[in-house]
Amino acid sequence: MKKNATDPQAEAARAAATLAQLDALTEAGKLRRLAGAFARFLATLATLGHAPAPLLVAGALLSELEGRGHSCLVLADLAQDPSAQLGWLDGEWAALRTVAGPLPKKAADWRNLLQACEQVWPVGDLDFNQPLVLDGERLYLRRYWRDETMVAASVVRRAGTELPVDADAVRRWLDRLFEPRPDARAAATGPDWQKIACAIALRSELAVITGGPGTGKTYTVARLLALLFAMAGAGQAHGLRIALAAPTGKAAARLKQSIDQALDELADKLGDTLPLRELAARMGAARTLHSLLGARPDTRSFAYHAGNPLDVDVLIVDEASMVHLEMMASLLAALPAHARLILLGDKDQLASVEAGAVLGDLCAEAESGNYAEDTVAYVQAATGETIPADFALRDGGALAQSIVMLRQSRRFGGPIGALALAVNGGDSDGARAVLRAGPLEHGGRVHWIEGATPQDALALAVEGRAGVPQGYRDYLTLVKEGPDAWGGDYTGWVRAVLRRFEQFRLLCAVRAGEWGVAGLNEAIEARLDAARLIRRRGEWYVGRPVMVTRNDYATGVYNGDIGLTLPDPQRPGSLRVWFADGDAIRSVLATRLRDVETAFAMTVHKSQGSEFTHTAMVLPREMNAVLARELVYTGITRAREFFTLVSPNAAVLGQAIAERTQRASGLREALLR
């Protein structure tokens, strides 16, 4: 190791003082425990004297950022002052700098310092399996560097594989699969991006179809499946192995339902030309990614991997914005080289809870298209659609040729769509205008309770609002009536209760405090109890909605699953929790569920992949590190027909819209290499 400091004793004292300062930051709630522990671990690896204090700082911050969804530490951020990124007060960074310092002021100096440390592998040097990796001016935990490098290489390879396509045949099929668009509409809305997406997806082993809610991602992919089936020819179509997957059980069930419905409609339209119903039946259920890859209890490894690949030719993954870096790496590793991967998702939604923002990184250029000349020519031949010059002028790489953004929403044209669009575009005045015009102009579709009190939120949760009947009273009334009101049909009653519960949901931006999940769940329970809609007896009671917080392979419930607690008809006095699985329902004895929490209020993060007829979103009183445009957009787009914003402090909406989630990652750059 090249020495940075001269006096070993002074260096030892500085390292010890730095670790103590990191502990103090942990106590102050500014660092997670793991960050300090990781710095200590780095210190124990020093065989040549003591670990330099700046390395311990960088290691702790890297670990902290990983916990906040970043896949690396950008040295330029570290050089400037990471306080804002970390949500630290000025004095806190200054204090750490004083004990560990002097710290480099330039990214290049940080790089020089770190590459001299024995705990760091500078990419390209001799590799001793050091825990930290230095790639250019980014510092990684080794696992994330490996995943990011793997994802970039695999994506670029797949996107760059040009498969032979008979453009004339594609065009003939697309003309049958899609309705002709009247000229006037075509002129107003630009080319038919849905058709273009199908043609583009046929050409390589990777396709990314992104778009906001209701832009027809599922509609398009059903037609793409029919097209793949048609193009495979009579001989091979029957052998085509297609798998559907999504990050959560609910999203998987929704995908399967929508695709089945779309294929059914197509089958009616096309008659006997293609056996589409057979295709739908053969596809089997959509699965969670965990189950598809063969997750095993208590280990990060999967049954399917590069050495034992999945048995598929086409894999469709919906809600891809929720797929984190490690999962994407595992998925790509387990995919056979010849298989096609089709990712569907909304690039503007919140990124995954875990580290990485893979879909966002892949789609960084999606708005502008960046189609190369040969893509434009191919699209023209295969679809008859002309990609406008605006989307074809730039010099796009291989990945850009595999991405299509759907730009016209069929379901979201009204005020909720206008609100989502304003938020997404960073236009907080526009968002406020839509919300304030809500009750009068929009027939109550959107509504803003400004300057809300906790009582307002509770009243909304229980009763809904005028003209929009759904609140939790609705499903709980059905629960109280019991299966007798359903002619004694217990299963029919359970289905009806589950459906009604899906009508309304209260989403929170934060977990803690009276405006967070914890406080609101408690308050809503108390209010419902007082209204005699529930009778709390300890933790479990009839009507309790719960969300699973950890995968449990023994009972078959997964993180994010939502169920309702109802009496067990077989065992009077005991309770079962019922979960909807698409059209099917299943249940688990309440006492067997270990990691669950009450779900009258849930976080926007956890609501991804779900939609409710009426969605209410509660913002906290003060701006908070998790509040950002992507979160507000995701909350709004969970609403199918009605949206209510509840905010005690009107200013927070604008502040949240102004804030963008920036996840540090080297993926965008690696994709362009």
Ligand SMILES: Nc1ncnc2c1ncn2[C@@H]1O[C@H](COP(=O)(O)OP(=O)(O)OP(=O)(O)O)[C@@H](O)[C@H]1O
């Ligand atoms: N080209 C089209 N012609 C007619 N109807 C369409 C077309 N595209 C989409 N739709 C209809 O619009 C609705 C929304 O489409 P779809 O569910 O595929 O959107 P999505 O992007 O998958 O939405 P989400 O992200 O909410 O799942 C559906 O009812 C679908 O049938």
